[in-house]
Amino acid sequence: MSEPVTSKPSVLFVCVHNAGRSQMAAAFLTHLSQGRIEVRSAGSAPADAVNPAVIEAMKEAGIDISVEIPKVLTTEAVQASDVVITMGCGDACPVFPGKQYLDWKLEDPAGQGIDAVRPIRDQIEARVRVLSAELLSR
Numbered sequence: 345m346s347e348p349v350t351s352k353p354s355v356l357f358v359c360v361h362n363a364g365r366s367q368m369a370a371a372f373l374t375h376l377s378q379g380r381i382e383v384r385s386a387g388s389a390p391a392d393a394v395n396p397a398v399i400e401a402m403k404e405a406g407i408d409i410s411v412e413i414p415k416v417l418t419t420e421a422v423q424a425s426d427v428v429i430t431m432g433c434g435d436a437c438p439v440f441p442g443k444q445y446l447d448w449k450l451e452d453p454a455g456q457g458i459d460a461v462r463p464i465r466d467q468i469e470a471r472v473r474v475l476s477a478e479l480l481s482r
Contacts, residue, residue: 352380352381352382353381353382353426353427353479353480353482354381354382354383354384354424354425354426354427355373355381355382355383355384355425355426355427355428355429355475355479356384356385356386356421356422356424356425356427356428356429357369357370357373357383357384357385357386357429357431358385358386358387358388358417358428358429358430358431359387359388359430359431359432359452360387360388360389360432360452361387361389361390361391361414361454362385362386362387362390362391362414362415362416362417363387363390363391363393363394363395363398363414363454364394364395364398364452364453364454364461364464365431365432365448365450365452365453365464365468366385366386366387366431367385367394367395367398367402367409367412367414368398368401368402368409368464368465368468368469369385369429369431369448369468369471369472370383370384370385371402371407371409371412372405372407372468372469372472372473373472373475373476375407376472376473376476377476377479377480380480381476381479381480382425384415384421384424384425385415386415386416386417386418386421387414387415387416387417388417390414390415390416390417391414391454392414393413393414394409394410394412394413394414395453395454395461397453397456397457397458397460397461398453398461398465400458400461401458401461401462401464401465402465404462405465405469422440422443423440425443426443426444427443427444427445427446427475427479428443428444428445428446429445429446429447429448429475430445430446430447430448431447431448431449431450432449432450432452446475448468448471450464450467450468451464
């Protein structure tokens with residue numbers, strides 16, 4: 345039961361809790377790429393649930409992430425990804441040769457209300473739009 349090898353680019357978004365920034369980034373990239381990019385997200389110390397203010401902010405953007413759950417960062421997820429984008433997880437993110445690493449410095453929405461989450465969401469969407477265009481033009 346081997347899967348065919350695809351040339352589809354793959355991206356892993358990593359933050360500490362996988363409850364805010366990485367979830368928003370993964371949801372935007374999944375939405376924008378319409379299945380043309382493989383998207384994963386994970387956290388070095390995953391929370392129990394996605395931040396409710398993040399779910400609400402994404403709903404305002406027309407994307408429902410209410411069913412998402414934070415996932416633990418695994419070596420396998422990093423190895424399976426072409427591009428690894430970290431968002432403030434520091435040294436907790438494993439590094440492998442041959443991967444493209446980007447570090448997006450973004451405010452952590454943890455414990456913040458919807459008004460603080462919206463600008464973070466908008467920054468993430470803008471970066472994801474650029475990333476999507478770059479990956480799909482390769």
